[in-house]
Amino acid sequence: MTQQKNFYQLEKNILKYKEKIDKLRENEETIDYKEIERLKGQISEEWNRIQPNLTPLQYVQIARHPQRPYTLDYLNYLTDDFLEFHGDRRAGDDPALVTGFGFYRGRSVAFIGHQKGRTTSQRIARNFGQPNPEGYRKALRIMKLADKFGFPIVTLIDTPGAYPGIQAEERGQAEAIANNLKEISKLKIPVINVVIGEGGSGGALAVGVGDVLLMLENSFYSVISPEGCAAILWKDQAAVEKAANNLKFLAKDLLKLGIADKIIPEPPGAAHVDWELTFKNVDKQLHQTLKTVEAQSPGKRLQARYDKYRKIGFFTET
């Protein structure tokens, strides 16, 4: 098998068009809207050519794209007066998970999201979006606050996974994740999960369960990274493509498996090419979903949440 192209090689033309659009928009008084539309058309054309042949591993590269909008970008667009709350009241604060309250469409909503850094120093400060136990415990603290005040919770998932470190193990990484799962199942308020990029295993799951799972079109949610899977099952890093092909972790796969409830479309060229349109699509779906889930009584919602996971599994009963 020949080595497939990296997505970043495929999207070169799209990024050229995007750069031109950005340039045209620089001076607000002289924006050439017609030219922008023409360039957008070219992006669509190029995307329609590339998109049908994308492999699972190339989708992973999109989901991890360094220009893709991150949690704080979404919060900036979706909320007013977002206040970030810090600390787990046990050991520390985890910059890899952002938590707080903000006004979303005029009312208080709790937001919890993984934050990857964009510059090198930000990435290090955010630990590449890999939480420690403090992050999960902080997230649970904020979720319980939301429950107490009756605010819905929206989680934005974008992490390579929980951090595999010495201190993380000492302070109970596994316990922190497990406890979140158990406690989230008891929250009376609506919990909406949105996978905006990378849904990395237990590290994603600990804030990635609730009433409705929305996935961006080019996001993924997996039991293990394709790299990790290749190393363990094939004992060969070069097998990462094969691992990606087997794991069935794309949004469309999860929809088919009955795990994801809805796919949020991304603009031509994927989310990083048009943040604004991505935010609009997320906003629209989020609003609709919240309305539906909030219409249920808390008792019904808790039962439905239990049933949602209860029925996931494939086996025979003879």
Place this chain on the structure above:
Amino acid sequence: MRKMWTRCNNCRRIQYKQDIIDNLSVCPACNFHFRLSSRVRLNMLFDEGKYELYDENIKPLDPLMFEDSKKYSDRLVQYMEKTSLSDAVLNAVGTMGNVKVLISAMDFAFMGGSMGSVVGEKITRALERAFKERLPILIISCSGGARMQEGVISLMQLMKTSAAIARLEEIGIPYISIITNPTTGGTTASYAMLGDINIAEPNALIGFAGPRVIEQTIKEKLPKGFQRSEFLLEHGMLDAVVERKDLRDYLIRSLHLFLNRSRT
């Protein structure tokens, strides 16, 4: 022909195999606790070794048509033949110290005790049965974590089982988690860590990330005893480390305490 002699992997001493087996599969020389099959576990814990299996009719499928060096479906058949098990957990009911209990025992010999749909389903059914029949439940973990061959379906079993434990909490039915060597990944990050009490056998490897992954990430050697039972006890993650020879008695005593039922 049966091998009479064996070498302990831990202390390297050569000993009679039968001596080790007679000692509950614990090395008489160095106290190393060898791995046990789920059946031996159940025999060891239930009164007179008597119990009844349930949910035996639940068998795995290959929903993703997963194929690495072998097809997952072929692997399943192989493991079934090798272990005479249908998957990596046995659900059993019986008595311990005359208290009726449910025990779910994982089996490392079946694909490293990995948790896929069947393990998730059987553990959940056991927890739901404990809820419905108001029976205390013990889960003996021995698992490399979520089963990669069932992808994200395996990952979701973490939530399925944890939500069932949340329901048990509502009615005050005791759940005791017994963690044995090794228990890592998704199993630790769900029911293994969620016991009303968490008990481990000595020197068991227990953690979220595997030691090799951590070493590769931090590019350092791990401290001695890292992620072992005693380390977890020291860091507050376990209630007790109990030797195998004392385990049954310890569990019976805790069951009586949880049920507020004196043994005399």
